[in-house]
Amino acid sequence: MLSLSNIELKINGKKILHDLNLEVRKGEIHSILGANGTGKSTLASVIMGLNGYQVTGGRILFDGEDITNFPVYERARRGITLGWQEPARFEGLTVGEYLKISKRFSGDGFLSVRECLLKVGLSPELYLARAVDGTLSGGERKRIELASVLAMKPKLAILDEPDSGIDSLSIDHIVDVIKTFSRTGSAVLLITHHEEVAAIADRASSLCDGTVVKTGEPLAVAKFFRNHCEECPHVNQPAEEVIGND
Amino acid sequence: MIDYSKEFEAIAKAYEASGGNPDDLFDKKTASLVVSHHKILFQNSIPGVNIDGEEIQNGVKARIVIEPETVVKDPVHLCFGVIPEEGIQEIVSEFEIGEGAKVNFIAHCSFPNAIKLKHIMDSKIHVNKNAEMNYVETHFHGKDGGIEVLPVTKAVVEEGGRLRSEFKLIKGAVGKLDLDYEGKLEKDALCEFDTKVYGKGDDKVLVKESLFLNGENSRGLAKSRIVATGRCVAEVLGEAVGNAPNARGHVDCVEIIKGKDARVSAVPKLLVVDDGAKLTHEAAIGSVDKKQVETLMARGLDEDEAVDVVVKGMLR
Numbered sequence: 001m002l003s004l005s006n007i008e009l010k011i012n013g014k015k016i017l018h019d020l021n022l023e024v025r026k027g028e029i030h031s032i033l034g035a036n037g038t039g040k041s042t043l044a045s046v047i048m049g050l051n052g053y054q055v056t057g058g059r060i061l062f063d064g065e066d067i068t069n070f071p072v073y074e075r076a077r078r079g080i081t082l083g084w085q086e087p088a089r090f091e092g093l094t095v096g097e098y099l100k101i102s103k104r105f106s107g108d109g110f111l112s113v114r115e116c117l118l119k120v121g122l123s124p125e126l127y128l129a130r131a132v133d134g135t136l137s138g139g140e141r142k143r144i145e146l147a148s149v150l151a152m153k154p155k156l157a158i159l160d161e162p163d164s165g166i167d168s169l170s171i172d173h174i175v176d177v178i179k180t181f182s183r184t185g186s187a188v189l190l191i192t193h194h195e196e197v198a199a200i201a202d203r204a205s206s207l208c209d210g211t212v213v214k215t216g217e218p219l220a221v222a223k224f225f226r227n228h229c230e231e232c233p234h235v236n237q238p239a240e241e242v243i244g245n246d
Numbered sequence: 247m248i249d250y251s252k253e254f255e256a257i258a259k260a261y262e263a264s265g266g267n268p269d270d271l272f273d274k275k276t277a278s279l280v281v282s283h284h285k286i287l288f289q290n291s292i293p294g295v296n297i298d299g300e301e302i303q304n305g306v307k308a309r310i311v312i313e314p315e316t317v318v319k320d321p322v323h324l325c326f327g328v329i330p331e332e333g334i335q336e337i338v339s340e341f342e343i344g345e346g347a348k349v350n351f352i353a354h355c356s357f358p359n360a361i362k363l364k365h366i367m368d369s370k371i372h373v374n375k376n377a378e379m380n381y382v383e384t385h386f387h388g389k390d391g392g393i394e395v396l397p398v399t400k401a402v403v404e405e406g407g408r409l410r411s412e413f414k415l416i417k418g419a420v421g422k423l424d425l426d427y428e429g430k431l432e433k434d435a436l437c438e439f440d441t442k443v444y445g446k447g448d449d450k451v452l453v454k455e456s457l458f459l460n461g462e463n464s465r466g467l468a469k470s471r472i473v474a475t476g477r478c479v480a481e482v483l484g485e486a487v488g489n490a491p492n493a494r495g496h497v498d499c500v501e502i503i504k505g506k507d508a509r510v511s512a513v514p515k516l517l518v519v520d521d522g523a524k525l526t527h528e529a530a531i532g533s534v535d536k537k538q539v540e541t542l543m544a545r546g547l548d549e550d551e552a553v554d555v556v557v558k559g560m561l562r
Contacts, residue, residue, distance in 0.1 A: 048544055050540050051540065071543070071549075072540055072543040073544075073546055073547060073548045073549070073552075075544075076545060076546040080544075081544050081546075082544045084537075084541065088535065088537045088538045088541045089538075090538060090559050091559055091560050092559030092561070092562035093555065093556075101542060101545045101546075102545045102546075104545075104546065131559075148545065152546070
C-alpha cells in the first residue's frame, strides 16, 4: 500500500535520511524502532509531506500512485494521516469540532465522534465541549489526537510515539486503541521506543543513521535493535533541529 | 405583538444580523436599553436593575445601576446602532454595580451601512465590593469600513470585586478602531480585558489595555487576539502596573498576519512598583502557527481552510 524507495532527505546540505526503503502493507501494524535521532519522526514527516520535509531523492507510492510531490492535504485525502508526538493546541476549538473535521472524511458509516472518544478512554460528556488548548494535560491531548486520527478512518495512520507521556497504567489502553485501528481496516505505522508496544505489530523495521537497517518479525527486529542499536554511535542530528520549529 | 416602527425594525434586524435575538431586547422581564443613533427606542428596568437613559445632542447618556446584593438572573441587553450611512453616535455610560451584586451584560453594536460614521463609547464602570460584572460587547459592521469606533472604558474594581470585559469586532470591516480600556483594582479584585478583532482591507486597529493593580492580591489579565489581513495595520499596547504586595498581572497578546501588506505590532509595558508584585507577558505575532495548520491539513483540510479554522477559533 505504501512504498518508499531510495528515499533521501537533505536539509541544508545535511543528509537526514538516505537509501531508505520501506513497505507498509494494507491493514498491517508496522512498528518503527530506533534510538533518539535516528530519523523516526523525520520519516513520519516525510511520509505526511510536511513543510521542510520534501524528499530530495527517491519515490513515495501510495496505492500505486506516486505521491512524492503531493501536498499534505492531498495525501490526507488519499487516506494518510499523522498523529503527532506532541500534538498542536488550538485556542477556541472544541474537542467535538476538532474530531468532526476528521469525520468529514470517514462519513456516517463509521464510529461517531463520541465513540472515538470512548475508544481512547475519554468521556464525551466531559471532553466534547472542552477546548483543544493548554488546559488539557499532555496525556489528554495525546488521547484526543488518537481519537482524531481514528475518526478519520485512514487507510494509513502514522502514529508518532503515541505511548510517550502516557502513564504506564494506560499503556495497555493505548495498545488496545492501536489494535482498534487495525480492526477497523487501517494500516498503522507505529513509531515507538517501547519494545512491548512494538511487539503488537505484524512487522517491524529498525532505523539507524537515517536508513532502515532491518525489517521483519517484531520480536526479531526488537532483538536486533537491542543488540545492535541501543549503543550505536550512528546518531543523526534530528531534522527538527536543522529545520527549526516555528 | 410588538409594533415596530421602521427604525425599530431596522435596528432589530441589525441586532439579529449581529447574532442577537431581537425578542430579548423587548422582553419586559429583561432589563435592556435600545438606542438608534441618538434616540432611545426602548429602555426597561426591572427590580434591582435601574436603567436611566437620556438623549443628548449626538447620542445617549445612560446610568445603569445594579442594586447591592442583586443577582440578575438574565443578562442585561444593550443595543446600540446606527442605520444611516453617516453621523456620530456618542454613548456616555456609567455602570454602578452595587456591593455583592452579580450581573451579565450582552451588548451589540450594529453599523451595517456605515460610510462616514463615528461611534464613541465613553464608559465608567464601578464594581463595588465583592460584586461581579461580566460584559460582552459584539460589533457588527458593514463591508465598507467607513466607521471610526472609539471605545474608552475607565473601570474601578473594589475589594473582592470581579470584572470581565470582552470586546469582539470580527464581523464586517473594522474601519478605524481606537480602543482604550483601563482597570484600577483594589484588594483581592480581579479584572480581565479580552479584545478580539479581525482586521481587513485598510482597517486601522489600535488596542490599549491597562491594568493598575493597586490592591494586595489583585489579579489582572489584559488579553488580545488580533488578525490582520489585506493592508490592515494593528497595534496592541498591553500595560500592567504592580503597585501592591502579591498583585499578579499578565499581558497576553496574539496577533496573526495574513498577506504581505498587513502590519502588526505589540508593545507590552510592565511596571513593578511594589517588590511583592509579579507581572508577566507573552506575545506571539506573525503568521499562523505552522504546526496547527499542518495538523489540520493532515486531516484533509487545504491550507486556506486550515488557517480559517485556526483564526475562527482564536477569535471566538
